[in-house]
Amino acid sequence: MTEAYVSVQDEAKTTGPLTTESGAPVADNQNSETAGIGGPVLVQDQLLLEKLAHFNRERIPERVVHARGAGAYGTFTVTADVTKYTRAKFLAEIGKETEVFLRFSTVAGNLGAPDAVRDPRGFSLKFYTEEGNYDLVGNNTPVFFIKDAIKFPDFIHTQKRDPYTGSQEADNVWDFWGLSPEATHQVTWLFGDRGIxxxxxxMNGYGSHTFQWSNEAGQAFWVKYHFKTDQGIENLTADEANKLAGEDPDSHQRDLREAIERGEFPTWTVQVQIMPVEDAANYRFNPFDLTKVWPHEDYPPIEFGKLELNRNPENIFAEVEQSIFSPAHFVPGIGPSPDKMLQGRLFAYADAHRYRVGINADHLPVNRPHATEARSYGRDGYLYDGRHGRSKNYEPNSFGGPVQTDRPLWQASAVSGVTGDHVAPSHAEDNDFVQAGNLYRLMSEAEKERLIANLAGFIAKVSRDDIAERAIDNFRKADEDYGKRLEAAVQALRG
Structure with a gap:
């Protein structure tokens, strides 16, 4: 927590009279001012108007996705030397600690939705490093439903409320998934045991995307992040989740807060898969395809850190709801890859927060750098706090303002060819079904039974046979047994 935020907290706890927002003492906070006893309320009662006006504006637009969330502060500690791969200073030496803020979330539900639902979980981590904030915006699954950001609005529209019925519709969900076979891998994850x-x-966390690390010599590597829970993987069955969601909609938020209050600080072992840049062109899967994983036998995960959450936010709205994360927030030695989903998110996340919280959202205590100072020429806008004083708002200038370093944060990547709406390059074993089939065949018989039951229960709600049949066919293409069992289960439920 920054000194500025602590000082505000301390001031709020001091004794003294109740005041208006402008600091004037309040004489009566129980009765509004009227024209005589029992008369109409007067417009000159500015305390009443101030309170009502503020109350009307206490909420900001919720996130379109990941609206339902919880967060906590903690530390990231380096446990292994990775300096031959990256020059990021917060990873420069074993034992080095960096303050972090982690926001968990569900994807599709609104702000008031229950926690215990079948949905991916957001795993968004902000590192307050001495070179600026580094945001790693991931999920609890290593893959995603689609591979190109141009499909993201359409995908989310299928998960949200139908414009006519006002409810999530199975027809919309399975129509899109059936017509987007690349989703088969993630759907298998979602309806398996780890879906709730x-x-x-x-639960584990994953960076999901491929990112770039680069070292002091300018050598670049492609990497994937893994956060393995030290508490062990624990999941809910569909029946257990339905019961919990009804009894305690805040179950996950409450569990996190109370565990930290008890001093049972949750931890994750942090790993990274590292691929030399020269391997990417001929790797058996497209290494930048978000619907695919890198099998561990190809690139074994290397442990390099420990993440611990040890402090709850003091105010949920100020620190969780107003927290912002953007995968475009990199630091020297870390950068993007050609992953088309990541490329879209580099713009979309920051732009969403400019709309939702405001152009100066980065100035809020939870979002501003904690281990360094932001020095930019950005000025003014909604809720600007005047922090730059009289300093110049242009560059170059001859008044001693900040200047560029002439050293890019990440290494340049070679590109070739003509511009156009290109399909992502296909590698030797690339198709939309191979990894979904591999995942299915790794499951125990009991896990397969639960997976089939979860999928069948949802597909059976589809009103059109062609949508249901197309959806089932994608799972059949992943594994013949998978599709056969699912078809039988759906038929049994549909009569």
Whole structure:
């Protein structure tokens, strides 16, 4: 927590009279001012108007996705030397600690939705490094439903409320997934046992995308992040989740907060898969395809850190709801890859927060750098706090303002060819079904039975046979047994 935020907290706890927002003492906070006893309320009662006006504006637009969330502060500690791969200073030496803020979330639900639902979980981590904030915006799954950001609005529209019925519709969900076979891998994850984590503490996190690390010599590597829970994986069955969602909609938020209050600080072992840049062109899968993983036998995960959450936010709105994360927030030695989903998110996340919180959202205590100072020429806008004083608002200038370093944060990547709406390059084993089939065949018989039951229960709600049949066919293409069992289960439910 920054000194500025602590000072505000301390001031709020001091004794003294109740005041208006402008600091004037309040004489009566129980009765509004009227024209005589029992008369109409007077417009000159500015305390009443101030309170009502503020109350009307206490909420900001909720996130379109990941609206339902919880967060906590903690530390990231380096446990292994990775300096031959990256020059990022917060990873420069074993034992180095960096303050972090982690926001967990569900994807599709609104702000008031229950926690215990079948949905991916957001795993958004802000590192307050001495070179600026580094945001790693991931999920609790290593893959995603689509591979190109141009499809993201359409995908989310299928998960949200139908414009006519006002409800999520199985027809919309399975129509899109059936027509987007690339989703088969993630859908298999989502409807398997890990689709409903028992708590935020008992699930893994993943950067999901491929990112670039580069070292002091300018050598670049492609990397994937893994955060393995030290509490162990624990999940809920569909029946357990339905019961919990009705009894305690805040189950996951409550579990995280109370565990930290008890001093049972959750931890994750942090790993990275590292691919030399020269391997990417001929790797058996497209390494920048978000619907694919890198099998561990190809690139074994390397442990390099420990993440611990040890402090709850003091104010949920100020620190969780107003927290912002953008995958475009890099630091020297870390950068993007050609992953088309990541490329879209580099713009979309920051732009969403400019709309939702405001152009100066980065100035809020939870979002501003904690281990360094932001020095830019950005000025003014909604809720600007005047922090730059009289300093110049242009560059170059001869008044001693900040200047560029002439050293890019990440290494340049070679590109060739003509511009156009290109399909992503296909590698030797690339198709939309191979990894979904591999995942299915790794499951135990009991896991397969639960997966089939979860999928069948949802597909059976589809009103059109062609949508249901197309959806089932994608799973059949992943594994013949998978599709056969699912078809039988759906038919049994549909009569």
């Amino acid at each position: 984590p028992a708590s935020y503490r008992h």
